[in-house]
Every structure is written in C-alpha cells, then in structure tokens.
Amino acid sequence: GNISFSCLEPQVVPVTFLSSSSYLALPGPSGQDEVFVSFQFRTWNKEGLLLYSKLHRSSGGFLLYLSDGKVKINLHKPGKVLSDITAGAGLNNGQWHSVSVSVKRNRISVVVDNEVTSSAHASIPLQIYSGDVFYFGGCPSSGNISECNTSFGGFQGCMRLISIGNKAVDMISVQQNGFGNFSDLQIDLCGIRDRCLPNYCEHGGVCSQSWNSFYCNCANTGYKGATCHYPIYEQSCEAYKHRGNTSGFYNIDSDGSGPLGPFLVYCNMTDATWTVIQHNRTNLTRVKSANRENPHTVFFKYSASLDQLQATINHAEHCEQELAYHCKKSRLLDKPGGVPLSWWIGRTNETHTYWGGSLPAVQKCACGLEGRCIDSQHYCNCDADRDEWTNDTGFLSYKEHLPVTEIVITDTHRPNSEAAYQLGPLLCRGDRTFWNSASFNTETSYLHFPTFHGELSADVSFFFKTTASSGVFLENLGIQDFIRIELSSPSEVIFSFDVGNGPNEVIVQSLTSLNDNQWHYVKAERNVKEASLQIDRLPQRSHSAPPDGHIRLQLNSQLFVG
Template sequence: MMAYTQINEGTGSIMVRLADGRLNVTIVRMVNNVERVVPILSDEYQNDGRWHSVVVNATENSVIVTYDYNRTINTNTVLQLSTGDKYYLGGCPPSAVSQEGCPIRGELKPFQGCMRRIVIDGQNVDLNRLAGGRLANSVKTGVQFNYCGIVDRCTPNPCEHGATCEQDWYTFTCNCQPTGYNGATCHLTKYEDSCGNYNPFGEGVARGTKFIDPDGSGPLAPFPVQCATIDLHTVETVITHDSMARTAVSGFAGAGSYKKDINYQGSLAQVLPLMMRSERCRQRIRYECTNSRLLNSPNGQPFGWWVGRTNDKMVYWGDAGPGTQKCACGLDGSCRDPAKYCNCDGIAGFETVRGVDEGYLTQMPYLPVIQLRFGDTSPGSGFHTLGPLECFGDIMFNNSATFKAAEAHLRFPTFQAKRSGDICFQFITRAGRGVFVHNRGARDFFKVEMLSPRQVSLSYDVGNGRQEVVKQMTYDLNDNRFHSICAERNLKEARIVVDKQRFQDPALAEETIPEVMDAHESLNLNSQLFVGSDTEGRNGFIGVMRDLSVNGVHQDLYSAAIPAWGVEPGMVRLCEPVNPCQNNATCIEGWGFYECNCTLTPHEGPTCSNEIGARMESSSYLEYTFPSEFRDSVKDNITVGFITEHKQGILMHVVSETGNYMTLRIKDSGGIQLRFDLGDGRDEELNNDLHDYADDQYHTVNITRVGKRVSMLVDGYLLNQRTFDISNDRFKGLSNNGKLFVGRIQRGGSGDTPSNKGFKGCISRVMFNDVFPLKFYFLKKQNIEFQRGGTVRAVPDDSLLRSSCGIEPVIMPPRTVEPWPTAQGLRDYGWVRSAQTSPLDDTDWRILIGMVAVMIIAVSVLLFLMCRQVYRHQKGKESVES
C-alpha cells in the first residue's frame, strides 16, 4: 500500500497500491447505504526498480489517474467527495486499521520502496517536517528520510543466459523458465553436454530426442539431438538437418550451379563441440543420376561437390578419401564404366540408365557437410540425399586421470568465479573421504570434497565467513561406480548436485544454501586450481576423475597427469587386464592398490592363494550340514585337492535326506571315480583309471555337471566327459538336512565307510558349488562366522590338523612405487618447495644470508644497548657510594 485516506466522513476511502506489480487505485463509496468499489488498474508494470509518477485527481463526476506523466486512466463516476484530515503513506498503524478502515497488514503488505515529491490537495508535503516536527511520533520505524535505500539488484543483470530479473526490497529473482538453465541465477544447464552423459553409469539410454548443451554453463544454447545406446560403453549422437529428404536436381547445366545450404538443428558452433568429444563421426551422402556427371573423373572439372565446415570444395564422394576425385566404386574398380571413378561419370552408353554413387563421409576434420553443389542436369537430372551427422562414443570419458596417493594432485588455471562459477566432474573411488578440488585466494576459497561415503561438501568463503553446503546421500559413493558432481556458487546461492541422472526429480539430487545478501559478493581466488587434493597437497582423493569441466570448459586431465607425481593418465586398473587374485577370486580395485575377496574360493590370504587343507587319518572325517535355504541345483561344481599314498577313501560325499547323492572317491586301483544318483534309482559312474593318483603327489580333481552332462578334469586335463541317460537333472533335497562328508561316510547305515578305509593323507580346496567345508571348519575354530550358514564339525573333535599340503602361496611381485620427485622435478611441476626436499638456489641463498645479516645486526644493537644500560647503572651506583 502506498497511500490511504478516508472520504465522506469515513463512509468511503481512496487507496493507492501496487497489485502484482501494477498500479491500482481503489475507490470505496456508499450509494444508498450499499458499499460500491471502483477499481482502476494500469496496463503496465511499475515494479521495475525505476522511478514512476502517479497523480490521482478525484472530482464529483470523475476520477482521473495519470501515471508516468502521459498515461491516463479516466473513470466517470458520481462521487460526492469530502476529503478527510488524515493521509497514510506506505502503510497503516494499528489504530488506523481499527478506527479508519485501513487494510489489515496480513491482507495488504506495507509499501517497500521510495517516495518523493508528495503532493496532497495541491500542497507539497514537507518530509523533513514529518521527520522532526510534531508528527515525528506518527512515523513508523524503518522509514528513512532524504535517502532512497532501495538497491537496484537487477543492474547489472545477475541472471544469466538471457533470463529476466525481478526484485523486491530484499532480494532478486531470475525467471529461468524459457532459458534451458536452472539455479538461482540460471547458471547451470538443465541438460547434459553429450549423449554419453545421459548414460554416465553404463545403464543405457533409450533412443529418442534429447537436448544437449555442448558447453554446459557456457554461452552456447541447448539444441535437440537423437541419442541411442549402441552398447554399454558406446552412445550414438544423431544431428539432423533440413535437407535429409530425397531432393530433385534439374535444369542446372553449369558446374556447381545448383546450390543447397544445409541447416542443422544446431549452429556450427554448437555442433563442433559435440564432434570434438566424439570418437568418430560419419555422414551418408547419395547422388542418383540420369545422364548427369558428378565428379567428372578421372581428370575433368567436377560438376558436383560438397562443402564441409572448412568451406573447402571437397571433390570426393562417400567411402572414398580426400583428394582422390573418386566414389566408392572407384576404390574397388566396380564402376559401370571401368575408365571412370564414379558410376555417374560413366554416361556413355548409359544415357537413360539411372546410376547411383553413395557412401559415408568419415573424415572428421571436414564434417559436417554444410553445402551441396551439382550441375550437368540440363538435359540430365539427379537426386541428392544427405543423411544426418552421426557421431559415436565420448572421448571425454577417456580423458581421465588416476590418483594413486593422497598427496598427488593436478593443477589448472585459477577458477574464475567472481560472480558465479561451476565445476563439474565424474569420479570413481573406494576411499571414504578426500578433496576433489580446492582453490584459494588471500582469504577466499572454494573447495569440494567427500566427507564420508555418503556426504559430499561444497565449502567456500567470499569474505562473509566460511559457508558450507552438504549433500547427504542415501547410498555409498565409494562403491567403485562412477558418480557425477556439479558444484556451483553464484550471487544468490551455493549448491551441489550429485548423480543428477539417477533421480527422476532433479531437485532430489541437489542441496543449496542461500548467499548472504548485501554483503561481500565476489569470490576472489588467486592460486591455481588444485584437482585431487587441497592446496597444501594433503587430504587427497584416491580414485579416478574424468570429464572435468570448469565453467563449461573441459579440462585435459589426461595430458595434465603425464608429468604429475602420483597421478597416471587415463583409467589405470590394477585388477585388469590380468587378475592378480588367484583361484578365480574377485579383485576389488582400489586405484593405487587392490584387494582380493576370497569369499567364493576355498583359499585365503592377500591374493587368495593360501591353501586351506587338513591332514586326515582314515578314522577321521568332516561333516557339513546344509542350511535350510540351500537351493536345488542343475549345475554342480566339485573341486578337491589331495596327497595320499593310500588307495582308499572318500574325497567328498554329498547326500540328501531322500537318498540323492554324489560321491567322489579314490578307487582301489588308485583311479578316481564319481558315482551319483539324482533320483532315478540307479547308480551312474564316471571313472578315470588312466593313472594311479595315490603316488604321494598333489592332484586336483574338478567335476562339472551341467544337467545330464558330466565332465572330469584332473590336474587341469579333461580326462572324461559323458552325457548320461537320466530323467532327473536336478540335485534336490539338500536343504532338508542334506550332508556333505569329507574323508569317509558316517550316517549310521550300511553305506558307512569302515574306520580303517577312510581317506588318509592331506586334503584341501574342498568345494561343492559355493560351499567350502574345510574353510568353514577352520573359520569356526577362529570364531569367525562364515556366510553360507549351515553347521560343520570334525569327528573326532580336533582330529583335523591344518596344513597347506605342501602348496606354497603365490607371491606377487611388489608393485613399483613411484619415487618422490626430485627438487628439480618439484620446481618444474610448481610444487611448493620445502627445506627437507629441495636444495636452495642462488636467490634463496641471497635471501637467507640477508635475513641472517639483519638478525645479527639487530642482536648486536640490542646487546650494545643492554651493555650501555648496565654500565650507566653501575656508574650511578658508584657515584652514590662516593
């Protein structure tokens, strides 16, 4: 509300206010004891931060409202007018609300802005008199006189990318809706900068139209492309244009006299960044001709050509190369006229026969095609067809660096973010904390770091004290999968966006904090941008970073990592291409180190090569009871390693409560036998009698069953394989008190193994599918719970003595440790030198000598003054005594 007064002895009122930014004059009057309201509303907005004028001239027959000096609204109304003696400007005190009908504050906010040149009933209002005279007590707190305290927050426009700015007394608001950008100042794009980033986690992207912003927060506008996933690691980007339809060419005789300009969905400035980050691009070109020459090969002046982005005349066709003046048929000699290099160039004898030359243009330095030129179509004719620009892959995913040490980092130019700025990247790690990027000034700073596996922080200071915004995730970010982060700070807020593509609602991916208004605004940084650690080279990130962009400009991580200590260019895995973990164990990448997960192996140790075996006597055995959740199997995998001199014993016996079983044993001949019955009621056998394995040597037996087909490998050699004629191919019933025996069978029945006929020797690597009974037994003895459940025991108790069965663990060669760089290397790379690591150069010596000289002089002067003072004191004392 700007002004209010009562009229007609309190039976009506006139109020001037702003309603949704527009001038509104409301007249309330009584007619035959009925309240009538006459609203007057301007057509333009006045909340634009500029000075406006308004004059309300009310007479008995009309109300004339003039605003901005020359815009007039005239309302004819019968108004018996007698003005009151009180006028309220800017708002109403509580007494006026109750006594004079002034609007309640909750219904109409007080005016926030500036007023000047106030005239009431033809009299200028003396504002100084209001401020200091007898009416001073009626002035509400918060009114400033002789000063307009409104701040123009929209000049210069803090909103980016063409967004409009609106403001109130306290802050400004940017309308980002039509821009394709978001955030408080419309700084960050709503879209990705490539089709690859619509599929950053390798989960695939459905074919369809996507908007691409090739430079992120930079000046280039988003534009539509077609995205599709070729495979988990390759995306296709298709950029269409206005000339993809088959188009006739006729009546153009001169060479190149027909001209067709190609207009793509995006400008050349928008298309080129997409091409530059693609692994390869191509564009299909086709010309159909009837008595119309194309390149006029082999040596004639061409009638047709195409023009690429370099604006050069390209005299070659699809599937051929630059400078060849050939089409595809000219490369393999398949043209209809062998003397020509294009089908369309061979017109002799083919005047009425349509020819076709087509193929892909693949030389990226010249693509895309921006113009087509043809001729020789009078009296001949032709048709041209130009396909869309197709690009594949995303090399920015390969532009990465592997940080192997917490002190390692890369350096880039200072982060320019005085009014607004953003840093975006993707990372993969197993570490639970670490600094991603850090930039400092004399006092200001900007830092993005992982605080914990589920917390990512953006902290900064622009002179108003340290500010921090923390994004709390519902899942771990150190899961060895790629994640994305964008950190932005602008005049109004700071925000951090994590894994935007994983959320249907982008708001769920971000966290924001407001900026302090009317305080320090500019982020002044002067150090280099440290990537991978803080500016002291500490608290570093260990893992891989890729696709780093600063204010929409991509940074070359790969090249920067080549000379850097503790950083390797590219994505360097220690678990690939050769798995350092033994026995099919899972290698867990640590980026600079690795760990071996031995859970699904019968081994243990750093590389899962430590043998877990036991020495057994013929009377001892191991019994494992399957858990109730154990599932029936169509595929079975049995592995046992052993050393023995005795031609007897059960290597493994697996049996269900219903009698289904599989038995692996040493025969009396020293051979190996597998006997089983999966429910058919008859015993099936697979024998290997090629060798006497009771030879006091270590042997490994592997049995693989897939349905009805069973194979036996001994010491890595396939010795027997057979498909059995059985009706049941599932091993059922182990979840119902199923048992696994090692050494001998002891079930309390006729099938039990005599105590003197059990296995005697050393046995290890015992595995049935994902059950490892020997490993479970020794874990149990160490009070370590094993994951598969079930129970295991040895009979007699403690009769199994752990042994490696003479198998030594595999010792991997130590990894080469990159030496700490020399002093010269530190200087070359720009590291801060320390006295412990860097010798002093001539300049350093001069500075040091100078400092020492100054200190010596200062100490000498101090000693002189002290001695003189002591001398004077002693002299005075002697005088007194005298």
C-alpha cells in the same frame, strides 16, 4: 535585457523508504468534510502500504496500498468494508507514478498518472471527516494502529511531491524535525536501485525485481536455477541412455550451460547410441542441364545452427554422413588429379573434392581408395563416364569437415547426361566428455588445469567412485576467494567457497555410504544469487547469497582435481 522578476521552480525533495518498517507521519486538517491527498511514488515491489489515515469521529479509516502492482483504496469501519476500489496496473516498474485520492460528500475517487482510464470512483454510505495524522509508507510499530498492520507490509521505494489538502508538504522542514515524524527514511534522495541492470539472468531469462533482490523467469528457456544457468536437457544422447531412456526424440544442449541453446534430435539407442540430426533435403534429387556456367547448387539447412552442430560434433567420439552420387555420363572429376566437376562444402565453408568413403585431400571416391572402381584408370565409378547408371556412395567421416552444407554439380549438360544425389542425416555417436575417466591411486595424485573461470556463474558435475573415507575432488584458490568440493566423510559431500563475504558451505548428507566403490553423481552450481549441491538423486541443497554482498569469484591459481 534586464530581468525584473522571475518564477522559482518548486524544489522537489524525494524521500526513500529504506525498509518495510519505514514510515512518514504528517499532520492533516482534522475534522474536514473532505480529504484530498496526492503524491508521486516509484517502487519495484508489487505490494506495500502507501497511505493510512484514521477517520475523525469514527473508529474506521482508509488504506491506500499496492496490490499486484495496482493501487487499491479501502475505506472501512470495524468489521465492515465500506468501499474497495482499484486503479492502474504495472505500477511497480520502477518509474515515477502519481496518485491522488479525494473523499468528499459520500464519494471516493482515486486517479493514477492523471489518466481518466486509470481512475476509479465509488459511492460510500456515510459522510466522513478527515483525521489528524496521515501515515505514508507504513505506521509506527508502537501505538494502537491495528488497522495499519496489514498483511502486505510497508512500502519500499521513493515518494515525492506529497500534498495534503492541496497544500504541499515541505520535506526539508520534516527533515529538520519541524514538521511531522518519520523513521528509517532517507530524505532528499531517491535511493532505489535497478537490480536488473546489469541483467544476471542468463539464456534469455526475464528479470524482475523487488526492493531487496531480483528474480529470473526461466520459462521456455530450456534452463533452470536462480539465474537460468543450468540446462534442463542432457548434453548428448549418450547421457540420456545412461539415465535409462530409450530411442526417441530428445532436446540436447550440446554445450551444457554455455551460450548455445537446446535443439531437437533423434536418439537411436537400439545398439550403439546414435544422435541423428536431420536436414531439409533428404530425398533423392535428379539433376540435368548443369554446367560450369550454370551449375546446380543445393544448400542444406539443419535442425540446429552451425555452432550447435560444431559443439555436438566436438563432443562426439565419431560422426559420419552418407553421401550418394548416382550418375549416367556425369563425372565427378574430368581425370585423376584433374579439375573437379562437382564438389561439396562443409561446416567451415571449405570446398572438398573427396567423396563418400574416401579420405580428405586425396580427391578420390571409396572405390579409388580401395582399388575397385569399374574403370581402373579412374578413382571414382562415375568418372568412367558410361552411358548407364552407376554410383559412388559412402560415408564422410572426417569430423572437422562435417556436416555437408552445400553440393555443386556441373557435368549433366551433355546428351544422355544425368545425375542424382542423396545426403543422409548427420550421425554422431559417443560422448568424449561423458566417459573421460581418470584414476587417482595415491593420496598425492592429482590433475591440474588452467584457472577455473566462473566469476558470476559456474557449474561443475562429475561421477566418482572410491573406497576412501574422505578426499578433495577439486580445488581452486585465489588471494582470498576459493572454491572446493570434497568428500568429508563416507556419507557427506561439502561444496565450499568464498567470494569475499566469508567462507560458505553447502552440505549434502547421504543415508548410505558414498565410498562403496560404485559410481556417484555430483553437481555443484554457484551464481550471484545462490549456490547449490546435489548428489545422485538426493534432494538438492542450496545456500542463498547475501543481497548486497560481493558477487565475483576471483581465482588465480591452477585448478587441481583429485
């Protein structure tokens, strides 16, 4: 039907305080025996001035401000704080929060988000009267308002629904210079940005933010740096040994700054450096009454995920795992080349019928490979099917099949038939990436690789030794962007790059020569917040990225090394 009347919703006009020097000055009812102000705000900053007003007939005033994400109100006279109360918590979460302040008849109150639990009240020792100007977000840099120049700085964020003395402020009138005064504001828009979306903190780092930037808390992640990109643990036991460490338990990060996290291993450094990775079933286990219809199946769970194990195995020069099968009238194969009666499963979930000391796809044990089984007609000692204990024991060393994840036994169901098995820990030695050296004998020598991919974050580390006074270690170019690491002089290394904000350099200078034909370590990292460079054990140097600049490193040529 026809609508004869309607109610207009009040227009909500937000205002953005763009910098710490922004302010909004609004007139108020001067000389009143009560003060009432309310508004809503949103911010990422823990600190900042929300409101200041000088009191009438007094040289004092009151401050409403954020401190550690809480609202505080401070009523003061020169040299004396009359009241200091706190309300709310976690108010710098980027959401809208309401706050109202009431000062009347020797009593001051502040309420946050209209909740009783987020309110505070206090008595004051004198009657106060309202001033004639209310400063929101900050104060003019000129003018004699010393009480407003606080250590916590101006407010950066948004406000709306400002009301003074129960009268709503018309921000459109303020914008048209018909009411109040302001500086460095954006009216009719809340320009706050969520700098944690997308989240550039890696490896589970917790993102927090302020008006200008974001920060990553890397605690308990196993990583460090501005975006939790760089691992705090070495990639292998070999790397720990190179640092001078001795045998013991260490966390290793097998893929470095990749997505896989660190895990605990034992590093045996008594002779060769062995990485020892344990599983949950290390004891000798006896088996009876198992057949094809009711097999004995055992699963092995390691102290690392299969992806972590695969990265460790791929990096190692050699891996092995001892598998012992003890038997009494318990066969592994019914006859040479016949149907297997027991088998094991590896990392890729494939079934294998060769046993310790043998080779893949030959369906033999070590004795069959070497021609020394107790019955020459069989390829495993246990296949002799004797009524006395014997064993087939040896190391599995084909890396692509390791580690053993499952064993299945089916031939212990006959009279006097029994078996026992024992699987040792996964053992790996060597680091294929640690000692993969190359020599560059002429000025035109180089290696080339596919384009370096590190749009948002990347790290490069290597050892070098030289007698040359300068030279490029590596370089990759784009249309405009580039990345380069070079020895610029006998005692200086430069990490230079451009991601669209102009060329930048991070420089490390050494007090001693770097071209002394000794090994020196270089580590360079670049992410959306900073770039860093470290040489040997010299202090790390870094260069901060501009807060709102380009962040993606876009390369398209080959990566040249040397």
